[in-house]
Amino acid sequence: xxxxxxxxxxxxxxxxxxxxxxxxxxxxxxxxxxxxxxxxxxxxxxxxxxxxxxxxxxxxxxxxxxxxxxxxxxxxxxxxxxxxxxxxxxxxxxxxxxxxxxxxxxxxxxxxxxxxxxxxxxxxxxxxxxxxxxxxxxxxxxxxxxxxx
Amino acid sequence: xxxxxxxxxxxxxxxxxxxxxxxxxxxxxxxxxxxxxxxxxxxxxxxxxxxxxxxxxxxxxxxxxxxxxxxxxxxxxxxxxxxxxxxxxxxxxxxxxxxxxxxxxxxxxxxxxxxxxxxxxxxxxxxxxxxxxxxxxxxxxxxxxxxxx
DNA sequence: GTCAATTTCATCCTTTAGTATGAGTGACTC
DNA sequence: GAGTCACTCATACTAAAGGATGAAATTGAC
Numbered sequence: 001x002x003x004x005x006x007x008x009x010x011x012x013x014x015x016x017x018x019x020x021x022x023x024x025x026x027x028x029x030x031x032x033x034x035x036x037x038x039x040x041x042x043x044x045x046x047x048x049x050x051x052x053x054x055x056x057x058x059x060x061x062x063x064x065x066x067x068x069x070x071x072x073x074x075x076x077x078x079x080x081x082x083x084x085x086x087x088x089x090x091x092x093x094x095x096x097x098x099x100x101x102x103x104x105x106x107x108x109x110x111x112x113x114x115x116x117x118x119x120x121x122x123x124x125x126x127x128x129x130x131x132x133x134x135x136x137x138x139x140x141x142x143x144x145x146x147x148x149x
Numbered sequence: 150x151x152x153x154x155x156x157x158x159x160x161x162x163x164x165x166x167x168x169x170x171x172x173x174x175x176x177x178x179x180x181x182x183x184x185x186x187x188x189x190x191x192x193x194x195x196x197x198x199x200x201x202x203x204x205x206x207x208x209x210x211x212x213x214x215x216x217x218x219x220x221x222x223x224x225x226x227x228x229x230x231x232x233x234x235x236x237x238x239x240x241x242x243x244x245x246x247x248x249x250x251x252x253x254x255x256x257x258x259x260x261x262x263x264x265x266x267x268x269x270x271x272x273x274x275x276x277x278x279x280x281x282x283x284x285x286x287x288x289x290x291x292x293x294x295x296x297x298x
Numbered sequence: 299g300t301c302a303a304t305t306t307c308a309t310c311c312t313t314t315a316g317t318a319t320g321a322g323t324g325a326c327t328c
Numbered sequence: 329g330a331g332t333c334a335c336t337c338a339t340a341c342t343a344a345a346g347g348a349t350g351a352a353a354t355t356g357a358c
Contacts, residue, residue, distance in 0.1 A: 018186060037167060037189050044193040090304060103287025106345070118307045125346065135314085136345075137286055138252025239334060254314070267337045274316065284344085285315075304355070314345065323336080328329105 018043070087148060088130045094148065096123040101140045101149045167192070236297065237279040243297065245272040250289045250298045 018040060089097065099109040106120045113120075124136060133139035143149045167189060238246065248258040255269040262269075273285060282288035292298045 036186065040186050040189040041193040044190045092305065100286060101290065103282065103284060103290040105284060115305090116307055118309085119305075121346070122306080125348090128346080133252065134346095135252055135254060137249060137289060140286060140289070141250065141252040241335065255316095256314085264335090265337055267339085268335075270316070271336080274318090277316080283316095300358085302355100302357090304353100306353075307351085309350095310348090312345100312347080314343100316343070317341080319340095320338085321336100323334105325332100325334085327332080 087146065089127065089148070093123050093127050093130070096120060097127055097139065097143050098149050100124070100127075100136050101143060236295065238276065238297070242272050242276050242279070245269060246276050246288065246292050247298050249273070249276075249285050250292060 095113065096109055099112065104112070106117050106124065109115075110117045110120045124139075128134070128136070128139055131139045131142045133142055140149070244262065245258055248261065253261070255266050255273065258264075259266045259269045273288075277283070277285070277288055280288045280291045282291055289298070
């Protein structure tokens with residue numbers, strides 16, 4: 001929540017600075033239009049990427065899971081609770097488990113979920129413990145048998 | 150690859166249009182600087198998001214067309230031959246692959262098949278190469294998709 | 299606002315997986 | 329008999345996975 005406020009503040013500040021800068025330079029006539037547009041492009045391109053990343057970290061949409069799972073009957077929250085209770089796996093752990101099943105390495109999972117490898121290792125460890133598996137391949141097998149993935 | 154080319158082309162085209170438009174409007178003096186900047190911002194913000202998303206979706210690249218191949222029932226020997234030929238996997242490699250899919254470690258596989266771990270490692274390496282996988286979990290996934298296990 | 303659970307990240311360490319290379323043996327083909 | 333292939337095993341190495349522990353920030357429920 002704090003991030004959003006700070007981020008929005010910075011963004012607005014940046015916008016205002018950009019406007020004022022453009023205005024001043026524009027009236028003075030010592031800078032070209034293209035330069036301003038180019039700078040704006042780059043800045044907002046980066047902001048776009050960053051925004052997207054943050055959004056996913058805060059509210060993971062799980063497009064892979066949504067394509068196959070017919071989870072329309074119950075609402076998302078209850079389903080999550082149900083899964084968590086029946087297997088002790090949290091939402092994030094299920095995501096990681098999903099990626100494990102797709103054959104990704106810890107590093108790759110970290111990349112796709114925008115997390116550090118350490119975090120993934122922690123999740124994997126917890127998954128192995130909760131599913132009573134010794135290896136990730138075994139965890140995937142068990143998860144498949146239980147219909148988790 | 151095609152996407153990248155087309156995307157880049159569109160992006161450059163968009164940039165040029167933007168530049169020209171800005172130039173014309175600027176010299177005519179009938180549009181404000183802020184408007185141009187705002188439009189640029191929005192466009193590149195969206196491009197940033199889209200770019201980021203694309204980059205994510207491209208990552209898991211693997212053939213998944215063979216998920217529902219109709220397996221014809223021939224006698225066991227021919228079936229094995231056929232599978233071996235169509236995937237380059239030998240009989241022994243298929244056995245190891247099977248054990249991999251059941252979540253066993255190399256040592257455990259060696260134990261159940263009465264072989265040394267070295268041998269299993271060799272087989273696993275060959276399996277990974279032949280299935281074009283980087284890890285055993287990926288190999289298992291591919292094998293499952295191809296109906297090998 | 300408090301508290302438990304979740305999520306995130308780090309470091310140190312051990313174990314397992316995977317790569318590269320070489321080599322011996324048996325079966326099968328030409 | 330030479331050549332090929334599958335299978336076996338070994339050594340030496342690098343990369344990845346997994347375990348243990350601590351810690352901080354968030355979140356959700358109460």
